[in-house]
Amino acid sequence: MNEKLTIYDTTLRDGTQAENFNLSVEDKVRITLKLDELGIDFIEGGWPGASPASTRYFEEIRNYELKHAVVTAFGSTRNFSKPPEEDPNLAALLAAKTRAITIFGKSWDIHVRDALRIELEDNLQIIEDSLAYLRPQVEFLFYDAEHFFDGYKANPQYALQTLERAVAGGAQCLVLCDTNGGTLPGEVATIIGEVSRHLNSLTVKTSVAPRPAEGEGGAELPVELGIHAHNDSECAVANSLVAVSLGVRQVQGTINGIGERCGNANLTSIMPGLALKMKHYFPAAENLHKLTETSRFVSELGNLAHHKYQPYVGQAAFAHKGGIHVSAVKRNPLTYEHIDPERVGNIRRILISDQAGRSNVLHKAKKFGIDLDSKDPLVSSILKKLKELETQGFQYEGAEASFELLMRKALGTCKEYFHLLGYKVISQKDPCALGPEEEVVEEATIRLEVGGELVHTAALGHGPVNALDNALRKALYGFYPQLEQVELQDYKVRVLASEHGTGARVRVLIESSDDDSTWGTVGVSHDIIEASWQALVDSITYKLMKDERQRQAEG
Known part of the structure; x- marks a missing residue:
């Protein structure tokens, strides 16, 4: 097994920025408990103070004792016009009383000039002193380097300076964010390599003494790298996996990839890839058999149809339609399946369609409790009837009851009740x-x-x-x-x-x-x-x- 990873879920905050995905406080609590059961390490609950509902969530979740997960409050660096101790955003983060806090700051010089309208050096200062103010008061402190990859491509020297100041402020993990989702895997690999080399060369002293981790006798925690990818170029999962292969140790994402615009990095694809294919360890890796259930639970509470074609957890992820495929899978599932579906809590499905072969029909007959020999001429008769009906527009992939009736009518065992x-x-x-x-x-x-x-x-x-x-x-x-x-x-x-x-x-x-x-x-x-x-x-x-x-x- 490789070095342990940390899985950081932001469904309750970043995920709720998705169109048509809304959660009540009660929904967020239920999802928190479900993610805790799965073994997620950090659960970002929202931005306290941003709305009454966000504040109420942090009050409500304190009534529950989580088995593993650490609830995290999210917010921004301080306003330039106020010192840290007078900043209402930082005060709201501390008032949430979470063990972990994540704050984001600007990495891209265009955002500093056009969005914050402050000098580049001023932005560096608010990054450092915001983190330095929070560090003695919280157990886990993470820094999200917003728009980092775009910022690095525009002005690499300045983007690296923002990370230096975050380290100086006491951040335990620097999370590199592809906020616009336009960075490709090759670019991610190159930039993370440059960041790692730069950080390894630093001799930065933190502004405050780090808060000791429990059981570590005051030893300073190393600054780790994290990845927070968006999916606007359909690369969020790939970028996350590439980042881990280069030494990143915290992976952020959402369940089902739900998120603003095209979504966030999909944890239901990332976690199986990390655990089953890259052989990394993290607590949720032991509970991947609960992954499909968790995925559908989040879709249900968000009142969204579950994505049928989603890898690993989708209804079609292990569905077989062509007759040759079905015949091979029955002999050895590895012929057309990259993993055993049960490892992620999913199931194998044999579909009935106009591509169906004898193997499909026989498989369904067995499922329906129909004794049908492979050499029985009725198999060909059923297959012929099936294909005739599908040329008319019938489909039986979501209508197995109709297909069972079709088979029993062909056998003469279907009673006419009216x-x-x-x-x-x-x-x-x-x-x-x-x-x-x-x-x-x-x-x-x-x-x-x-x-x-x-x-x-x-x-x-x-x-x-x-x-x-x-x-x-x-x-x-x-x-x-x-x-x-x-x-x-x-x-x-x-x-x-x-x-x-x-x-x-x-x-x-x-x-x-x-x-x-x-x-x-x-x-x-x-x-x-x-x-x-x-x-x-x-x-x-x-x-x-x-x-x-x-x-x-x-x-």
């Missing part, structure tokens, strides 16, 4: 209605045959599909009361071949659930109501079939 005789859906707009909610009324009428008995019923709904769903359930409840357990969790419509305009086919994907499982079904038609009907019928049929098989197994 038979449609006809349906009618009416949408009527009332121009005399007073409010927008009452302007359109939808009613569905349906005729079914259930066990030889005719059923004719109608129902209203919020929209034609909801009305049809209500009418179908109403017609079947008397025969199958267990359908009251079924809830529609998600409903998606995708227009296929949009060049046909309003005459295009649509694909409807429905996700349903009951007390113990969730399943997906699909329908395709030029008529959105008909496509919805197909998916609804499959959903109801799957539920009834599932319950019947369970009763038979228990009996």
